Amino acid sequence: MVQSNHTHAPRPVPSPYTGRQDIDLDVVREMLSHFTYNDHEEAQELILSACQEINEHFGWVSPEAAEIVAEHLGTTTTRVFAILTFYADFRTEPRGHHHMLLCHGMSCYVMGSNKLVQTMKDTYGVADGETTADDQMSVQVANFCLGVCDRSPVVKIDDEYHGHVTPESLTELVNRAIEGKHSMQENEATHG
Amino acid sequence: MVSVKPSEHLTKLNSKDDFLAFREQARQKWDSVWNGSATVVSVGVGSSSIAKGALEVLEQVHQVGGDVIVREVSGNGAFWMEPWVEVKRPGAQPIVYGPLTVDDVAGVIAGDRNDLAVGVRGDAPEGDIRPLNEHHFFQHQNMLLTRNAGVIEPDSIEDAIARGAYDGYFKVLFEISQEEAIHEVTASNVRGRGGGGFPAGIKWESGRKATNSPKFIVCNSHEGEPNVYKDRHLHECDPHRVLEGILIACIACGAERGYNYLGGEYPLGLRRFRKAVADAERLGLIGKDVLGTGKNVAIRVRTGGGAYICGEASALMYSIMGVRGQPRTKPPRSVEEGLWKRPTVANNTETLANVPDIIVRGGDWYASLGTEKSTGTKLMTMQGPSKLHGVVEVEMGVTMNHILNDIYGGMREGYTFKGMQTGGASAGPITENAFERPIDFDSLTDIHGMLGSGGWVLFDEGVCAVDMARYLTAFSRYESCSKCVPCRLGNPALVEILDRIRFGRGSLEDLALIRRTSKHIIELSLCGLGQVAPVPLVAFLDVYEEEFRQHIVDGHCKTGTCPIAARPHVGADLATAAAD
Ligand SMILES: Cc1cc2nc3c(=O)[nH]c(=O)nc-3n(C[C@H](O)[C@H](O)[C@H](O)COP(=O)(O)O)c2cc1C
Numbered sequence: 002m003v004q005s006n007h008t009h010a011p012r013p014v015p016s017p018y019t020g021r022q023d024i025d026l027d028v029v030r031e032m033l034s035h036f037t038y039n040d041h042e043e044a045q046e047l048i049l050s051a052c053q054e055i056n057e058h059f060g061w062v063s064p065e066a067a068e069i070v071a072e073h074l075g076t077t078t079t080r081v082f083a084i085l086t087f088y089a090d091f092r093t094e095p096r097g098h099h100h101m102l103l104c105h106g107m108s109c110y111v112m113g114s115n116k117l118v119q120t121m122k123d124t125y126g127v128a129d130g131e132t133t134a135d136d137q138m139s140v141q142v143a144n145f146c147l148g149v150c151d152r153s154p155v156v157k158i159d160d161e162y163h164g165h166v167t168p169e170s171l172t173e174l175v176n177r178a179i180e181g182k183h184s185m186q187e188n189e190a191t192h193g
Numbered sequence: 194m195v196s197v198k199p200s201e202h203l204t205k206l207n208s209k210d211d212f213l214a215f216r217e218q219a220r221q222k223w224d225s226v227w228n229g230s231a232t233v234v235s236v237g238v239g240s241s242s243i244a245k246g247a248l249e250v251l252e253q254v255h256q257v258g259g260d261v262i263v264r265e266v267s268g269n270g271a272f273w274m275e276p277w278v279e280v281k282r283p284g285a286q287p288i289v290y291g292p293l294t295v296d297d298v299a300g301v302i303a304g305d306r307n308d309l310a311v312g313v314r315g316d317a318p319e320g321d322i323r324p325l326n327e328h329h330f331f332q333h334q335n336m337l338l339t340r341n342a343g344v345i346e347p348d349s350i351e352d353a354i355a356r357g358a359y360d361g362y363f364k365v366l367f368e369i370s371q372e373e374a375i376h377e378v379t380a381s382n383v384r385g386r387g388g389g390g391f392p393a394g395i396k397w398e399s400g401r402k403a404t405n406s407p408k409f410i411v412c413n414s415h416e417g418e419p420n421v422y423k424d425r426h427l428h429e430c431d432p433h434r435v436l437e438g439i440l441i442a443c444i445a446c447g448a449e450r451g452y453n454y455l456g457g458e459y460p461l462g463l464r465r466f467r468k469a470v471a472d473a474e475r476l477g478l479i480g481k482d483v484l485g486t487g488k489n490v491a492i493r494v495r496t497g498g499g500a501y502i503c504g505e506a507s508a509l510m511y512s513i514m515g516v517r518g519q520p521r522t523k524p525p526r527s528v529e530e531g532l533w534k535r536p537t538v539a540n541n542t543e544t545l546a547n548v549p550d551i552i553v554r555g556g557d558w559y560a561s562l563g564t565e566k567s568t569g570t571k572l573m574t575m576q577g578p579s580k581l582h583g584v585v586e587v588e589m590g591v592t593m594n595h596i597l598n599d600i601y602g603g604m605r606e607g608y609t610f611k612g613m614q615t616g617g618a619s620a621g622p623i624t625e626n627a628f629e630r631p632i633d634f635d636s637l638t639d640i641h642g643m644l645g646s647g648g649w650v651l652f653d654e655g656v657c658a659v660d661m662a663r664y665l666t667a668f669s670r671y672e673s674c675s676k677c678v679p680c681r682l683g684n685p686a687l688v689e690i691l692d693r694i695r696f697g698r699g700s701l702e703d704l705a706l707i708r709r710t711s712k713h714i715i716e717l718s719l720c721g722l723g724q725v726a727p728v729p730l731v732a733f734l735d736v737y738e739e740e741f742r743q744h745i746v747d748g749h750c751k752t753g754t755c756p757i758a759a760r761p762h763v764g765a766d767l768a769t770a771a772a773d
């Protein structure tokens with residue numbers, strides 16, 4: 002018998018984002034219905050969080066979604082777009098079927114993430130914020146630390162982290178992700 | 194809004210006595226878990242261990258079952274032993290095993306995998322297994338802020354309260370006045386952990402004295418620097434400590450609302466913090482008429498969107514107000530006119546996390562830790578090719594030699610030391626000749642070094658000084674908010690010069706040009722980002738000038754990093770030709 006000492010919420014589920022997605026505006030409306038406020042100040046404080054949630058769910062925020070945010074929170078679409086184009090996390094175009102977060106924090110830099118950025122350019126023709134021509138893989142070069150520095154350099158493809166990545170293993174990982182295989186965990190375990 | 198539900202069994206506490214009774218229950222529950230007849234299995238779940246499969250391990254622990262209590266605790270800062278599982282068998286001390294895989298779980302719980310044991314979480318050995326505290330990674334730490342890391346379930350307010358959470362809050366609510374609370378913080382001389390080192394007590398006092406109302410407290414948990422992850426760690430391992438710090442600040446300064454602003458880079462910490470707020474609200478520690486005192490405190494959690502500049506306090510407040518996060522000129526200072534033009538006291542997460550202990554144990558106790566001018570402990574992180582990695586907590590005043598070699602185990606095999614970058618993208622590298630200096634807020638400034646937020650980046654001979662300087666300058670260029678000209682145009686100019694050098698087309702004049710341009714940016718920029726953006730580059734130039742010259746004069750990058758290396762090594766002719 003397993004007793005649970007848990008009387009609290011279940012374990013966290015990382016990143017809900019999967020795959021290239023069109024934005025279902027009904028889902029956006031449903032999300033926004035949970036954003037309640039008492040006054041205009043509070044409504045303004047919620048603009049960023051609302052964008053954040055849509056962006057996390059769909060991988061991007063469309064003009065139509067921005068309009069719903071603006072309407073719901075009593076502001077203008079222009080203002081919402083000013084935010085979307087300022088903060089690095091937001092995308093105003095859909096991502097690829099797969100998404101890569103390429104860590105370019107300082108540990109990963111020291112351990113060679115530049116080479117990985119270069120590999121993505123040379124082999125797949127994509128730089129930060131871009132998506133491959135076949136819509137398969139989009140890349141975000143992270144200007145912060147993914148928090149797994151002991152495995153630097155690190156990339157996160159969809160929900161999975163990969164450590165000690167080399168230019169060779171990177172292309173293998175990308176190709177495998179595109180082919181829909183997910184057997185990276187073992188690959189990972191062979192490293193220190 | 195992603196809603197995190199509070200634990201349903203919690204009910205509202207209406208008075209001082211209610212809280213004391215609840216605390217007593219929580220302590221008893223804690224004791225019964227650890228002294229009961231069931232085996233207690235805890236899995237360290239944090240963002241670093243999740244990346245290595247900790248959730249799968251947790252799942253497996255549930256699968257294996259048996260007469261066990263399963264707990265989801267946080268990481269303990271030691272990345273190198275992740276994923277780990279702690280097993281406490283009846284009558285014995287808890288033993289920690291790691292790093293392990295899903296396949297090891299059953300054996301570990303059954304007790305036949307002592308080969309995987311890292312240590313005992315306790316003072317005495319268990320058979321051949323030594324206490325974890327004897328491991329060099331833990332031995333030299335003084336874990337105050339992180340004492341609950343890997344021990345409590347961050348999602349359990351009862352665990353936190355059993356281990357002392359909200360005792361400081363209780364004290365400011367019932368036992369001491371606002372002035373006395375601020376007096377303790379002032380006496381502790383705790384200085385801002387967000388990088389600047391400004392004494393928190395002075396800021397709080399201005400906040401308390403501000404007459405405009407309402408007033409706000411802002412906890413700066415943005416942590417957008419590429420070299421540090423200590424605030425994320427605090428949120429993941431002990432969210433109630435962070436929350437308590439904010440609540441104490443609210444009471445002490447007379448603020449009716451506290452904000453916690455997170456950058457969005459750490460979803461797990463965000464979720465755990467939201468859970469902490471939901472539970473504290475349900476218990477009545479937040480809300481109207483807290484514990485019958487007549488005091489009202491509200492907490493709001495806000496997230497940013499990956500813009501480093503939003504760590505700057507005025508930009509952060511704009512970001513909360515739902516516009517682009519661009520700093521403004523001061524005065525007025527935030528304590529006069531901050532969020533929504535109201536008096537606002539902003540502190541870093543770690544600064545606030547220090548406060549509960551300062552209130553409970555007294556400012557004088559705190560001031561006895563660390564050095565005279567930099568009191569207390571400091572969370573630190575190590576990046577680059579060190580043997581071990583993770584978050585540690587040490588007293589101020591330790592040396593880099595101690596941090597790198599004694600705690601993190603020195604350089605990894607196969608790498609040769611070249612330098613240690615300090616202060617993220619805001620300061621310069623130090624070399625071995627500074628390794629014996631006691632480290633505090635002020636000790637490295639004369640050599641362009643900086644304690645900053647405590648993120649150290651080790652780099653080896655394989656890293657090119659010109660390329661690394663470019664990386665750091667490019668970071669500031671990318672993160673510039675573009676509001677003012679010197680920073681917006683100056684940083685791209687520096688990157689361009691560096692690229693010239695990297696491509697073998699630099700001239701010696703470029704070195705002077707770097708210094709001149711840097712001076713402009715530093716002196717004329719509006720905010721702290723521009724004012725320090727060129728500092729790493731200038732410092733790299735000071736320390737590794739020879740290497741810059743090799744690129745220019747010899748057309749040679751000795752590490753083979755720069756594009757110049759792809760060209761034939763033709764020496765000085767090329768450099769002069771390119772400069773024409
Ligand atoms: C560009 C820039 C980025 C900053 N980033 C952070 C940050 O991520 N976290 C933080 O606490 N302070 C950051 N600061 C410092 C804040 O402006 C502010 O001084 C600090 O939050 C005050 O808290 P403290 O006194 O407790 O350190 C940053 C400052 C600048 C200029």
Ligand code: SF4
Nearest residue numbers: 674676677680720723
């Ligand atoms: S110095 Fe840079 S970051 Fe700061 S306000 Fe000016 S442009 Fe923005």
Ligand code: FES
Nearest residue numbers: 104106109146149
């Ligand atoms: S810098 Fe890449 S994981 Fe920390």
